[in-house]
Amino acid sequence: MANSTNTSTFPIQPEHADPEPDAIAIIKRSEGITTITMNRPKKRNAIDIPTAKKLYSAFLDFEADASQKICVLHGNGGTFSSGFDLTQLATWHGELPNMAQHSSITRGHFEPGCRCSMEEQSGCRKL
Known part of the structure; x- marks a missing residue:
């Protein structure tokens, strides 16, 4: 499923573009x-x-890689x-983003592979 979320519209201050380059780690196994x-x-x-942009990119990469069948998402620590x-809200200036416009950040990124364990698996393209 193609996802048309445009993450470039998220507010972000250039001087704080990526304070944590290692916020997401990805391991692919054979x-x-x-x-x-x-x-x-x-x-x-x-x-x-x-971090949301990195997660978005990681899920798109997972979905595009036919060799990867299962995605495990977890938190360190x-x-x-x-x-x-x-x-981060305290650092935003001006209008806050319309989160409804970006609702796919919360659900769309889990389609179809990562969300399979959360919903009925029969409709999952990765199975």
């Missing part, structure tokens, strides 16, 4: 298993805009994710 690790344990793996990084 057995067809991709592991995506959120690596922000000091923030309880809260998802800021740079004992916490899966505390959700959106609210401290």
Whole structure:
């Protein structure tokens, strides 16, 4: 399923474009298993805009790779994710984004491979 989310419309200040280049780690195994690790344990793996963009890219890459059949998403440091990084809101100037416009960030990125374990598997293209 093609995803048309345009992440370039997310507010982000250029001087803080990517403060954590290692926030996401991706491991692909020859057995067809991709592991995506959120690596922000000091923030309880809260998802800021740079991390959301990296997750988005990682899921698109997983879906495009026919050799990978299973995607495991987990958080480093004992916490899966505390959700959106609210401290980032304090750095935004001007109008906040319309999150409904970007609702695929929360569900669309899990289609179809990663969301298979959350929903009925019969409709999953990766199976």
